[in-house]
Amino acid sequence: MNLDLRLDTSGDFYAQKFQPTKREDTLILNMGPQHPSTHGVLRIILEIDGEYIVRAQPVLGYIHRMHEKMAEVMSYPQYLPNPARTDYLHALAWGWAHVGAVERLMGLEVPERAEFIRVITCELNRINSHLLWWGAYLLDLGAFTPIMYAFDDREIIMDIMQRVTGSRLTYCYYRFGGVSGDIDDRFVSETREQCARMKERFKMYKALVTENFILRKRVEEIGEISVDTCRRYGATGPVLRGSGQEYDVRRAEPYSVYDRFDFNIPAYNDCDAMGRYLVRMDEMQESIKIIEQALDALPEGDFIHPKAPKRAKPPAGDVYFAVEGARGKIGMHLVSDGGKSAYRLKLRAPGFSNLSLFGEVSQGTLISDAVSILGSLDLVIPEIDR
Amino acid sequence: MIAKSIRENLQGMWSLLVGMKVTGKNFVQPNITVHYPRQTVASLEGYRGHVELVPHDKDPTKSKCIACSNCVRICPNSCITMKAVKPKKKAEDKEAAGDQSEGKKKAPAKKAKPELQSFILDYNYCSLCGQCAELCPTGALRFSSNVYLAGFTRQEFVIDLLARLQRQAQTKGAPNG
Amino acid sequence: MSDQAEKSVTAPEKEEAAKTEEKVPLYTGYDLDYFVTPKDLIDAVRKLDQAGFFLEDISCLDMKEGFQLVYHFDRFDQPGRVGLRVMQDRENHDVPSIHHIYPGADWHERECFDFFGIRFKGHPNLLPLLLDPDHQGPPPLIKDESARKSLEELYPDRVTTPVNIEDEQFTREITNCSNPKYRNPS
Numbered sequence: 001m002n003l004d005l006r007l008d009t010s011g012d013f014y015a016q017k018f019q020p021t022k023r024e025d026t027l028i029l030n031m032g033p034q035h036p037s038t039h040g041v042l043r044i045i046l047e048i049d050g051e052y053i054v055r056a057q058p059v060l061g062y063i064h065r066m067h068e069k070m071a072e073v074m075s076y077p078q079y080l081p082n083p084a085r086t087d088y089l090h091a092l093a094w095g096w097a098h099v100g101a102v103e104r105l106m107g108l109e110v111p112e113r114a115e116f117i118r119v120i121t122c123e124l125n126r127i128n129s130h131l132l133w134w135g136a137y138l139l140d141l142g143a144f145t146p147i148m149y150a151f152d153d154r155e156i157i158m159d160i161m162q163r164v165t166g167s168r169l170t171y172c173y174y175r176f177g178g179v180s181g182d183i184d185d186r187f188v189s190e191t192r193e194q195c196a197r198m199k200e201r202f203k204m205y206k207a208l209v210t211e212n213f214i215l216r217k218r219v220e221e222i223g224e225i226s227v228d229t230c231r232r233y234g235a236t237g238p239v240l241r242g243s244g245q246e247y248d249v250r251r252a253e254p255y256s257v258y259d260r261f262d263f264n265i266p267a268y269n270d271c272d273a274m275g276r277y278l279v280r281m282d283e284m285q286e287s288i289k290i291i292e293q294a295l296d297a298l299p300e301g302d303f304i305h306p307k308a309p310k311r312a313k314p315p316a317g318d319v320y321f322a323v324e325g326a327r328g329k330i331g332m333h334l335v336s337d338g339g340k341s342a343y344r345l346k347l348r349a350p351g352f353s354n355l356s357l358f359g360e361v362s363q364g365t366l367i368s369d370a371v372s373i374l375g376s377l378d379l380v381i382p383e384i385d386r
Numbered sequence: 387m388i389a390k391s392i393r394e395n396l397q398g399m400w401s402l403l404v405g406m407k408v409t410g411k412n413f414v415q416p417n418i419t420v421h422y423p424r425q426t427v428a429s430l431e432g433y434r435g436h437v438e439l440v441p442h443d444k445d446p447t448k449s450k451c452i453a454c455s456n457c458v459r460i461c462p463n464s465c466i467t468m469k470a471v472k473p474k475k476k477a478e479d480k481e482a483a484g485d486q487s488e489g490k491k492k493a494p495a496k497k498a499k500p501e502l503q504s505f506i507l508d509y510n511y512c513s514l515c516g517q518c519a520e521l522c523p524t525g526a527l528r529f530s531s532n533v534y535l536a537g538f539t540r541q542e543f544v545i546d547l548l549a550r551l552q553r554q555a556q557t558k559g560a561p562n563g
Numbered sequence: 564m565s566d567q568a569e570k571s572v573t574a575p576e577k578e579e580a581a582k583t584e585e586k587v588p589l590y591t592g593y594d595l596d597y598f599v600t601p602k603d604l605i606d607a608v609r610k611l612d613q614a615g616f617f618l619e620d621i622s623c624l625d626m627k628e629g630f631q632l633v634y635h636f637d638r639f640d641q642p643g644r645v646g647l648r649v650m651q652d653r654e655n656h657d658v659p660s661i662h663h664i665y666p667g668a669d670w671h672e673r674e675c676f677d678f679f680g681i682r683f684k685g686h687p688n689l690l691p692l693l694l695d696p697d698h699q700g701p702p703p704l705i706k707d708e709s710a711r712k713s714l715e716e717l718y719p720d721r722v723t724t725p726v727n728i729e730d731e732q733f734t735r736e737i738t739n740c741s742n743p744k745y746r747n748p749s
Contacts, residue, residue, distance in 0.1 A: 013696040019688070061693040068678070069703050078462035081515040107589050145409065152418055163432035166529065172515040180516060208408040213398030231617040231639065233667035245639050252642035254744050310521060311460075316717055320592030320635060320644060322619075333622045333633065337712045344704075346622035348635075353620075356670045385693055 014059045020047045026054050031367075033062050039136060040381035042374075044358075046367070053370055056362045058355055064385040071345035076102055076176070076312040079342070084170040086347065087383035089129040091171045092122045093325035094383075099174045100255060101321035101334040101345075105314040106176070113301040114178035115257045120191065120294045121161065121173060123287040127198070128157050129326035130280045137277070137375040138209060141218045146209050153201055160190050176312045178304025188295055195288045202285060210281060219273040223373035225361055226271060233357040237328025237350050238283065239377055242276030244269035249324035261293045273376035280378070313340055327351050327378050351377070351384045435530035436509045436543075437519055439551045446555040449548060450526035453500045457518035457527060465508040466518065470500040502548055509543040594643040595740050597726045597733075601649050601658045604634075607728045608661045611636050611645060614737050618661075619644075621671035623679050625706045627713040629653045630679055634661075643740035651681060660686035678704040 011018075020028060032043035041062035047055040067086055071079050083098045084091035096118060103110060110118075131154050135147030158168045164183050165173040173179055209215055230240045240247055246265045250258040266282035268275035318335040328350025335344040354377045362370045420427050439449040453470035519527040537543060599607050619635035630651040637644050651658050660683035662669040672683045673692035680702040682689065691698065714723050726733060 014690070017688075017690055061691070061695070064693040066703055072704075074462055077460060077517060080517065081462055081513040085513075104589065104592065149412075166432055166434040166516060167514065170513075172513070180520060204408055208405045211401045212405055213401045216398075227639070231615070232665055234618045234620070234665070235667075240639070247639040247642075252637075252639075252745055253644075253742050259744070316719055318591065318718065319589075320646070322592070322637075329619070329637075331619055331635070333620070333635065335624055335717060337717055343712060343717065344622070344624045346620065346633075348620040352670065353667055356667050360666070 014043075014057075015045060018045045018047075018057060021054055023049070023054065025049060033059075039375075039379055042355075042379065042381050042384075044370075044374075046370075048367065051366050051368075053362050053365055053367060056359050056370065058358060060355075060385055062385065063382055065382075067386045068345055068347060071342045073341065075340045076314075076342070077310070079345075080175070081170070081172040083347075084172055085382065086349065086386055087325065087327070087330075087351075087380050088170055089132055089380050090125055090326040091169065092118075092125040092173060093323050093330055095171065095174045096122060096256075097321055097323045097325075097330045097332045097347075098345075099176055100323060101319055101332040102176050102312050102314055104321050105317060105319045105334060105336055106309075106312060108177050108308065108312075109305060110177055110256075111302040111305055112257070112299045113182075114303050114305075116294050116298050117179050117183055117303060118174060118256060119258065119261075120183070120291050120298075121165070121171075121179075123291050123294075124157050124161060124191070125171070126326050127284050127287050128154050130284050133280060133326070133378045134205075134209075137378075138215070140371055140375040141215065143209070143212075143215070146205075149201070149205070149208070153198065156194055156197070160187060160194060163187060175304055175308065177308025178302065180304075182303040188298070191291060192295060195292055198284070198288055202281070205281070210278070216274065218372055219277055219376065220270075221272050221274075222369050223273045223361055223365070223376060224271045225357065229357055229360065233360075234353040235328065235350075235357055236353065237325065237378075238276050238279040239328065239354045241265065241267045241279045242273075242376075243267075243271045244275075249322050249329050253322055255321070255323060257294075258290075260297070261290045263290050263293075273372050276376045276378075311340065313338070322348075325350055327380065327383070328354060347386055349383045349386060351379050351381075355379055355384055430531065430533055433529075433531050433533055434514050434516065435532045435535060436507060436512060436514075436545065437527045437547070438530040439505060439547045440526050440528050441551055441555065447552045449502055449505070449551055450524045451502050451505065451522075452524055452526070453502050454523060456521045456523065460517045460521050462515060462517075463511040463513060465511040467506045467508075469503040469505075471503055472500045504549070505547040507545050507547055509545060510540055590743075592644060593646045594742055595736055596646040596648070598648045598650070598723050599728060600725045601651065603725070603728045604647070604649055605659050605661065605664070607647055607733075608634070608664050610728065610734060611647075611737060612664050614638070614734075614740075615640065616645060616737075618665040618667050618671070621668065621675055623675045623681065623704075624717075625679060625704060625711060626717065627711045630681060631714075632658060632675065632681070638740070641740075642742045642745045644742070645737060645740055656682040657684060659684045662686060678702055680705070 015028070015030070018028065020026065026047050026049050029046045029048050030043065031046055033041040043059040043062065045057045045059060046053055067082055070082055079098065080095070083094035087094050131150040135150030138146040161171070162168050164181055164187055165171045225235070225239065225243050227240070227243045227245045229235070230243055230245065236247065244267050246267045248265045249255070251265060263286045266279050266286065268278050314336045316336055316338040318333065320331060320333050322329050322331040324330070329348065330350055331348030333344070333346040333348070334342055337343040358374065358377065362373060365373065439451060442448040442450050453468060455468060458466045458468060516529070519529065597607070616636040616638050619637050622633040622635065624631045624633070628650060630653065632649045632651060634647040634649070635644060636647070649658055658681065660668070660672055662672065669686070669688070670692060672686055673689060675681045676683065676689050677691050677694045690696070694703070
């Protein structure tokens, strides 16, 4: 962290362009881009009055890779591994958004079994994402142990996923018209075992962390975000649901076979960091419910459409496809001119919109609370920077 | 007011005790992490190392590859380069036809299988998506399973898979070469 | 890339194309899709704001006619996606910023400025967001002259005349907009 005097012009581009308020008793402080609590390379320029934040401005782009340009250069199948690299924690949801957009434009049907496999693996991935968030968030707040428990569970899920997808983190598993490989009985039985195990673990997590006095003091009544703020900034996912609005793309715009499963959309009216925390904890349990239902109803059949084109070439036109990722609504706006690669592919990163409200929400909070708010937004910087 | 804060604090203390109980319980559980160099994990099934060539059923020094270069084209990061020559007789034909426009003319005349000379994988850029192996018409590519691949320079990860296959055929019984 | 690749695609390709032609128009993800003029944009967005929509993102395309900005809106309590398309001249940028209605648009507009160089009128802080401030050369998503496609090529059979937003019908349509697949859980 480097402290700047108000009239110092030696800072970089963004420090110079930063517009502080008219006050004279404030300091400007750079938080990041290597601050551990920003989970990567997010930088926030803060104007502070003592420990209180007067104005905060995130600076993005430190790991920008121009995924949207890559989509215009690479052919459709060549782009398949890319979405996983945007959000490495919920890679499958991003992959789904991409294949879903292409399938929607081509009118390609996905066999039922493949849809179920997608649901199961995507939900497993969601649990993994939330578990890492849980561990890392508590690490931000000063609790070291929980991340160890989280990784214990993550490891088992990653082992299960590795057998079918071949990867542990940046999955490239979905293909146009299906998935790249079938699941077997061992996958099914191991997943069932893990679901049963997770249910016990959630009780432990609750006793160890959720009811913990110190945690509650750090998250309750901190970072209150109203539904209207979410709406004006376009925040979705657990951030929105933590404000009491039951909005989930799996319900609002059902894709795949999600409309067949019985699951709740957890929402908490507290609007604070605790609300967002509880939403994610509940969501993991809902995911387990979905996985169990999907495993029970898993149909036989192809895992990929037999006529699925190896080299997709959708007709001219444009579509929008949205899926629910661990951080919110992932959207892909695909415009095709009938060629081998996309004419334009716009990625909507949920974290991008979620972070944009930070400037407003953090006003007047303590720096240590701002860290708590940042963590509760569940930021994955590669996804925001794309 | 005071009663409320006392109650809150007592509840807080209790929550800490409950947490300590969980920690204590886990403390006496057996270790779940693995001391890596002394122990290794068992669950490596499905692990994707870099791609490797599948040996021919009859001749383990030859690959199943027919040099169609589908994998070269599909690779998102262009990390495969292959060199193949046609058997001598056809090579002459090619030279003869070389003057005329290539491409389509050549295709129907091609009957002898081109022979793979080298199959170079630049593993530095591979994103392990597996599309090359999926697209291969003869199933000549598969993932290797060497988890402990490590090196000091980038050059070590530019691998000639055909040479590797031949090396493996000579020192049999060591699939993770 | 090469002839061979082309050839192997054509057969299943054609079938696929034939199939899609027979079917009823596929669901594109848009429940409502309008072209609006840059002048009307603010009023249209204000109407959407009043109808309770949130801004999903602002997408942009480079095409023969200039730039096309696509504003995506959706709603929490009655989901349904509305797309607003604004055509923008290549040189004279007169599209207004909507950050005072949707503060979240601030970053989306800065992103469009980064990738396409579009200058939104009235934006308070139009600085590079994702790109390096020292970035040299043209914005990265600008296409070559030869690679640009026209509206007709990209959106065959679509009406591209701007809608009259003063019309009662526009207000009625956006108020009633909903996703056909959405079922209220209660």
